[in-house]
Amino acid sequence: MKTLLLALILSLPVFAQEDIARELKRVENVQGTIARLEQFSKNYLGLPYGYNGPLGEGTTARYDQDPLWRFDTYDCTTYVETMISLALSLTPEEFQSHMREIRYERGIIDYFSRNHFTSLQWVPNNIENGYLKDITRELVPASVIKVARSLADQPRHYRAKKLEELRVFDVPRESLPARLEEWQEEGSRLPALWTELDYIPVDWIVANPAPLARIPNGSVVNFVRPNWDLTSSIGTHLNVSHQGLIFQRDGKSWLRHSSSAAPHNVREELFIDYLRKYVGHATLKGIHLMSVQ
Numbered sequence: 001m002k003t004l005l006l007a008l009i010l011s012l013p014v015f016a017q018e019d020i021a022r023e024l025k026r027v028e029n030v031q032g033t034i035a036r037l038e039q040f041s042k043n044y045l046g047l048p049y050g051y052n053g054p055l056g057e058g059t060t061a062r063y064d065q066d067p068l069w070r071f072d073t074y075d076c077t078t079y080v081e082t083m084i085s086l087a088l089s090l091t092p093e094e095f096q097s098h099m100r101e102i103r104y105e106r107g108i109i110d111y112f113s114r115n116h117f118t119s120l121q122w123v124p125n126n127i128e129n130g131y132l133k134d135i136t137r138e139l140v141p142a143s144v145i146k147v148a149r150s151l152a153d154q155p156r157h158y159r160a161k162k163l164e165e166l167r168v169f170d171v172p173r174e175s176l177p178a179r180l181e182e183w184q185e186e187g188s189r190l191p192a193l194w195t196e197l198d199y200i201p202v203d204w205i206v207a208n209p210a211p212l213a214r215i216p217n218g219s220v221v222n223f224v225r226p227n228w229d230l231t232s233s234i235g236t237h238l239n240v241s242h243q244g245l246i247f248q249r250d251g252k253s254w255l256r257h258s259s260s261a262a263p264h265n266v267r268e269e270l271f272i273d274y275l276r277k278y279v280g281h282a283t284l285k286g287i288h289l290m291s292v293q
Helices: 002-011 017-025 033-043 076-087 092-103 118-128 154-159 173-188 202-207 210-214 271-276
Strands: 132-134 146-153 192-201 219-230 236-249 252-258 266-270 286-292
Touching: 017 092, 033 076, 033 236, 033 286, 076 092, 076 236, 076 252, 118 132, 118 146, 118 192, 118 219, 118 236, 118 286, 146 154, 146 236, 154 173, 154 192, 154 236, 192 202, 192 219, 192 236, 202 271, 202 286, 252 271, 266 271
Parallel strands: 146 219
Antiparallel strands: 132 286, 146 192, 192 286, 219 236, 219 286, 236 252, 252 266
16 A cells, blocks of 8 residues: 555656746746736647646645646646746746745635635635736626626535545545545535626627727636536536636737647637637626736
8 A cells, every 4th residue: 555655646746946947948038927928828838638626735735735836737727827927937936926826815825725716716816916907897888797696605515525536645545535524524614605707798799899809918818607507516606617818919819728628738719719609608608807917
């Protein structure tokens, strides 16, 4: 058993300060946060989508021992977080600090401080800490805006956690059920909270695409599914299902994102073409936009 545990631990990806320095050096001649954001996000096109949440709290974490940062695979949120952190940094220390501040409330590295819920935690916390600004209402008439509302049922969400969701590699397999029970119990003490998020309806913006050209370069887009019912799988409703970055080029708006849809990778596509796929969609209803500060 000890040999198996050691093999699992050694198989975890390890990223050193030198890895951050190497990535930063690739864009050292590019000036300006947004220009750097565009170049960094371009560098990782084609990388595989990271399933099961490719980032965690590191090898000593209680519930998720995936690395705090990495450069080989991303899900939609870790792609956005990592690209912004790289763009804002000139040193490895700055990068690590930005990742902490963007991913965790008050920069405290702990599973239950992580910004898991986009509309409840990730969006408001990154507005409060000054990384992002909500620009959704600046782009279209007020009459167009709709508001997504959902109950982030954290107690039920954590009670629904399953053994295979634990990312723990330093304890014997027979100890994992007890760790799962601990995880569920700690999470079930969190409050259930209502959350709201402004959005521009997809159907409206596809019919009236002119505002897309006014989205600031490098903005974050959140794809909104109002009161999205995932109670049967994760125990709660959500308002956001996906995130990406918007860039303006050749008079067109482009979406860069890490997608779980085939071909399951980080890619770029015309934003309007992506939106057209969701006209009249049963659950994906709109977009929420934030500029990088």
